[in-house]
Amino acid sequence: MKKENMAMLCDFYEFTMSNGYFKNGFYKKNVYFDVFFRKVPDNGGFAIMAGLEQAIEYIRELHFEDEDIEYLKSKGIFDEQFLEYLRNFKFSGDVYAIPEGTPIFPNEPVMTIKAPAIEAQLVETFLLLTINHQTLIATKANRIVRAAQGRAVLEFGSRRAQGANAAVDGARAAYIGGCKGTACTLTDELYGVPAGGTMAHSWVQMFNSEYDAFKTYCEMYPDNPTLLVDTYNTLKSGVPNAIKVFKEVLLPQGKTKCAIRLDSGDISYLSKKARKMLDDAGLTECTITASNALDEYLIRDLMMQGAQVDTFGVGERLITSSSSPVFGGVYKLVAVENDGGEIVPKIKVSENTTKITNPHFKKVYRYFDKDSGKAIADELCIYDEVVDDSKPRTIFDPNAVWKTKMLDNYTAKELLVPIFKNGKCVYESPSIEEIATYCREQIDLLWDEVKRFENPHNYYVDLSKKLYDIKALLLNIYEK
Amino acid sequence: MKKENMAMLCDFYEFTMSNGYFKNGFYKKNVYFDVFFRKVPDNGGFAIMAGLEQAIEYIRELHFEDEDIEYLKSKGIFDEQFLEYLRNFKFSGDVYAIPEGTPIFPNEPVMTIKAPAIEAQLVETFLLLTINHQTLIATKANRIVRAAQGRAVLEFGSRRAQGANAAVDGARAAYIGGCKGTACTLTDELYGVPAGGTMAHSWVQMFNSEYDAFKTYCEMYPDNPTLLVDTYNTLKSGVPNAIKVFKEVLLPQGKTKCAIRLDSGDISYLSKKARKMLDDAGLTECTITASNALDEYLIRDLMMQGAQVDTFGVGERLITSSSSPVFGGVYKLVAVENDGGEIVPKIKVSENTTKITNPHFKKVYRYFDKDSGKAIADELCIYDEVVDDSKPRTIFDPNAVWKTKMLDNYTAKELLVPIFKNGKCVYESPSIEEIATYCREQIDLLWDEVKRFENPHNYYVDLSKKLYDIKALLLNIYEK
Numbered sequence: 001m002k003k004e005n006m007a008m009l010c011d012f013y014e015f016t017m018s019n020g021y022f023k024n025g026f027y028k029k030n031v032y033f034d035v036f037f038r039k040v041p042d043n044g045g046f047a048i049m050a051g052l053e054q055a056i057e058y059i060r061e062l063h064f065e066d067e068d069i070e071y072l073k074s075k076g077i078f079d080e081q082f083l084e085y086l087r088n089f090k091f092s093g094d095v096y097a098i099p100e101g102t103p104i105f106p107n108e109p110v111m112t113i114k115a116p117a118i119e120a121q122l123v124e125t126f127l128l129l130t131i132n133h134q135t136l137i138a139t140k141a142n143r144i145v146r147a148a149q150g151r152a153v154l155e156f157g158s159r160r161a162q163g164a165n166a167a168v169d170g171a172r173a174a175y176i177g178g179c180k181g182t183a184c185t186l187t188d189e190l191y192g193v194p195a196g197g198t199m200a201h202s203w204v205q206m207f208n209s210e211y212d213a214f215k216t217y218c219e220m221y222p223d224n225p226t227l228l229v230d231t232y233n234t235l236k237s238g239v240p241n242a243i244k245v246f247k248e249v250l251l252p253q254g255k256t257k258c259a260i261r262l263d264s265g266d267i268s269y270l271s272k273k274a275r276k277m278l279d280d281a282g283l284t285e286c287t288i289t290a291s292n293a294l295d296e297y298l299i300r301d302l303m304m305q306g307a308q309v310d311t312f313g314v315g316e317r318l319i320t321s322s323s324s325p326v327f328g329g330v331y332k333l334v335a336v337e338n339d340g341g342e343i344v345p346k347i348k349v350s351e352n353t354t355k356i357t358n359p360h361f362k363k364v365y366r367y368f369d370k371d372s373g374k375a376i377a378d379e380l381c382i383y384d385e386v387v388d389d390s391k392p393r394t395i396f397d398p399n400a401v402w403k404t405k406m407l408d409n410y411t412a413k414e415l416l417v418p419i420f421k422n423g424k425c426v427y428e429s430p431s432i433e434e435i436a437t438y439c440r441e442q443i444d445l446l447w448d449e450v451k452r453f454e455n456p457h458n459y460y461v462d463l464s465k466k467l468y469d470i471k472a473l474l475l476n477i478y479e480k
Numbered sequence: 481m482k483k484e485n486m487a488m489l490c491d492f493y494e495f496t497m498s499n500g501y502f503k504n505g506f507y508k509k510n511v512y513f514d515v516f517f518r519k520v521p522d523n524g525g526f527a528i529m530a531g532l533e534q535a536i537e538y539i540r541e542l543h544f545e546d547e548d549i550e551y552l553k554s555k556g557i558f559d560e561q562f563l564e565y566l567r568n569f570k571f572s573g574d575v576y577a578i579p580e581g582t583p584i585f586p587n588e589p590v591m592t593i594k595a596p597a598i599e600a601q602l603v604e605t606f607l608l609l610t611i612n613h614q615t616l617i618a619t620k621a622n623r624i625v626r627a628a629q630g631r632a633v634l635e636f637g638s639r640r641a642q643g644a645n646a647a648v649d650g651a652r653a654a655y656i657g658g659c660k661g662t663a664c665t666l667t668d669e670l671y672g673v674p675a676g677g678t679m680a681h682s683w684v685q686m687f688n689s690e691y692d693a694f695k696t697y698c699e700m701y702p703d704n705p706t707l708l709v710d711t712y713n714t715l716k717s718g719v720p721n722a723i724k725v726f727k728e729v730l731l732p733q734g735k736t737k738c739a740i741r742l743d744s745g746d747i748s749y750l751s752k753k754a755r756k757m758l759d760d761a762g763l764t765e766c767t768i769t770a771s772n773a774l775d776e777y778l779i780r781d782l783m784m785q786g787a788q789v790d791t792f793g794v795g796e797r798l799i800t801s802s803s804s805p806v807f808g809g810v811y812k813l814v815a816v817e818n819d820g821g822e823i824v825p826k827i828k829v830s831e832n833t834t835k836i837t838n839p840h841f842k843k844v845y846r847y848f849d850k851d852s853g854k855a856i857a858d859e860l861c862i863y864d865e866v867v868d869d870s871k872p873r874t875i876f877d878p879n880a881v882w883k884t885k886m887l888d889n890y891t892a893k894e895l896l897v898p899i900f901k902n903g904k905c906v907y908e909s910p911s912i913e914e915i916a917t918y919c920r921e922q923i924d925l926l927w928d929e930v931k932r933f934e935n936p937h938n939y940y941v942d943l944s945k946k947l948y949d950i951k952a953l954l955l956n957i958y959e960k
Contacts, residue, residue, distance in 0.1 A: 011636075011677050011680075012676050013663065014677075014680075017679055017680065017682070017683045129641050130644075158609055159491070160608075163644075165642075165645045167605075184491065184605075185490050197496060206501070206506060234831075264831065322805050325801075326800050329639075332681075348711065352744060
């Protein structure tokens with residue numbers, strides 16, 4: 001795709017609406033939109049925020065080029081002055097977001113945009129797609145990493161990704177979620193996610209024999225080579241040839257680090273047999289990598305069966321989150337400023353009550369128990385509410401208001417941080433390494449019950465009394 | 481992603497292998513790789529080839545920049561001369577492919593690359609990901625379009641796509657598969673797929689009333705406006721307000737074309753009620769668009785229930801092919817040239833017999849019945865075999881060799897066409913419109929039994945006697 005600037009990656013209705021806002025004088029009117037989601041993929045207990053760095057880059061570079069204006073003009077429905085306005089378009093608003101790597105929960109804003117109506121509208125599609133995509137993959141990767149219980153997980157899925165960005169940004173998100181590396185070279189070059197890889201079956205086929213292929217490879221790359229052992233027959237040919245070559249090429253050089261990779265067949269059975277063959281040959285430091293349509297469910301089963309796998313290479317099921325390939329983040333208007341500069345909350349009602357939005361410009365607090373350090377609940381508050389965590393605070397479930405909880409030994413952390421102020425970026429993205437570390441630490445602060453794969457405990461996302469009352473009031477108005 | 485040239489979107493092992501080929505003199509050795517797949521997504525009967533235009537663009541622009549070479553150098557494992565070679569890298573091989581929009585079947589080559597080993601290896605990841613992605617979406621879109629039985633289907637999924645390319649190229653593929661348009665503006669600007677769209681809920685919320693929002697919109701866009709009627713209450717407020725505005729604004733101008741859109745609630749029930757309200761008001765030309773997590777299964781059900789929907793807007797379930805989000809195209813070595821220039825077939829065996837490859841540099845013929853015009857079978861032949869369709873031909877099922885079929889009233893069409901010759905592109909991509917038309921025509925040539933959603937008839941992909949014998953011979957060698 002020959003485009004660096006993604007301004008036109010935008011649903012067409014953003015332009016028809018913006019043209020209307022322009023004509024009707026709304027373009028100076030500040031509005032507030034929240035990005036939030038309603039359901040965790042795979043019925044999990046939490047998602048992992050990701051994609052913010054790409055969202056920032058997008059907003060920074062946002063502008064329309066002559067060819068874009070010409071294209072829009074050719075549609076014959078846009079006002080000349082509106083097109084002139086787009087020619088000088090720049091994002092001038094504020095953005096707040098939850099930092100990448102943070103566990104996030106349904107119905108809380110993970111990003112809030114405050115901007116003049118047209119600006120806030122035109123960024124909708126791209127912001128959603130970036131956050132939706134990377135959050136999906138980081139969340140899936142983390143499930144797989146947790147299933148592997150400390151064994152390394154590598155991302156191998158580029159060839160099955162849904163397009164170039166899905167491969168490259170997906171590998172970035174997978175690293176945030178806990179993968180130790182990727183096969184995608186470009187993700188390393190662009191983002192510093194360590195890329196690695198050794199050989200495909202074609203390497204083995206290219207030589208006159210598997211033994212020659214392995215030997216040539218080990219002579220070239222004697223530092224921790226991984227040999228793919230399933231091109232012909234894993235146990236009869238692949239593993240014996242690997243053992244022979246490791247002994248002939250590596251051991252004389254005093255090198256003991258090496259690995260084999262299994263890419264087909266029954267991983268549990270083959271890995272145990274291969275482990276024994278390697279150990280019997282004295283190659284106890286040789287590790288075993290397995291790849292082949294793995295995901296958290298298969299890895300959990302393999303672990304239970306005692307599979308002798310040290311590293312899991314995970315491809316298509318991670319890079320597409322195949323068992324749950326959609327992250328349903330939405331972008332909803334929550335407030336508008338009236339002519340006096342007052343913030344007027346807005347609500348979107350729905351016949352489906354779970355689709356009713358939380359109105360107003362909001363803050364998100366996360367409360368941690370001081371003794372255990374664990375996260376207790378999140379609370380959505382109005383933008384001007386301040387929580388003093390030196391004082392007790394009673395929170396309640398908005399869907400069952402009689403369920404209250406008194407907090408008296410807790411710390412409060414605001415989750416939404418300023419990213420843009422008046423169009424200027426005020427946030428510096430941490431390194432990918434730092435994000436991954438932060439993610440691991442934050443997930444450690446969740447109770448195990450929230451991390452269950454099936455039927456996890458519902459983490460509390462409560463509304464402050466003030467917000468709850470405003471929501472009730474707005475609902476009442478629409479009920480009439 | 482700040483990269484136009486996708487040379488580095490490449491699994492790292494392609495570089496380790498290529499470095500090895502370079503050192504071992506294989507870089508001048510011509511090899512043959514096939515792209516093929518083993519299973520149709522959603523257990524369907526056929527897939528639709530797509531993504532070739534992007535594959536061509538990729539190969540044309542393929543080169544390594546200084547920063548890429550520097551990055552590779554920093555890994556400390558690549559030969560200085562190999563890096564020098566990459567600096568001047570250009571694809572010099574031949575490519576054959578089945579044109580976009582063609583129905584394709586498991587186990588037949590949809591693309592064949594003949595090139596020196598390193599070149600053929602380095603293009604693997606990107607070619608697979610592009611063909612896999614777009615073929616997946618074109619195939620899914622076509623299922624949805626067929627379910628809609630002639631009602632228009634529009635692609636609305638950008639915000640839920642797995643990254644920017646998934647949105648933009650996905651909408652292109654959806655158009656090939658039969659969608660009539662997209663919401664993605666950039667797909668229109670880049671590829672000419674008609675983009676459209678009118679309003680989101682935020683437009684309605686931005687005004688003091690739904691009526692004001694609708695009125696303003698129709699005054700601005702009186703030519704066939706679509707009003708979103710479910711922001712507050714579809715039947716009590718949305719549809720009545722739409723009717724009022726259509727009558728007040730459009731009819732006086734002599735305009736009768738208009739539409740409403742339903743985006744929540746029970747589409748079947750609401751569309752029937754809305755249809756009656758519109759008809760009762762004399763707005764018989766007002767059409768109804770429905771969107772909300774639709775796919776082929778839901779649309780089929782809605783059609784059965786007599787839902788009064790004229791246009792389906794399909795989002796996340798199309799753009800991610802959510803019920804089957806992976807297209808498993810693979811890239812396998814099928815032949816190498818020996819020093820005398822002779823083509824030596826190669827096979828990849830597997831404990832799983834369905835994973836055994838079809839060796840050799842091949843042709844694909846599709847046979848059509850002269851009377852009905854319908855496609856009868858495909859046959860894979862050796863590159864130098866020529867089928868004369870003026871003579872009878874007996875084909876047989878390679879998995880059940882006793883099942884033979886004699887063709888005597890047929891035409892033979894070669895499916896793989898030359899795309900690159902000696903690194904030069906010799907193929908001109910048709911327009912997206914032409915591809916979509918061609919796709920529709922080719923699908924009309926398939927028997928209905930092949931198009932069933934569940935349990936479709938297995939279309940025959942046979943091997944010529946000559947190819948079958950070579951495969952048997954190679955298998956025999958490895959069995960020893």
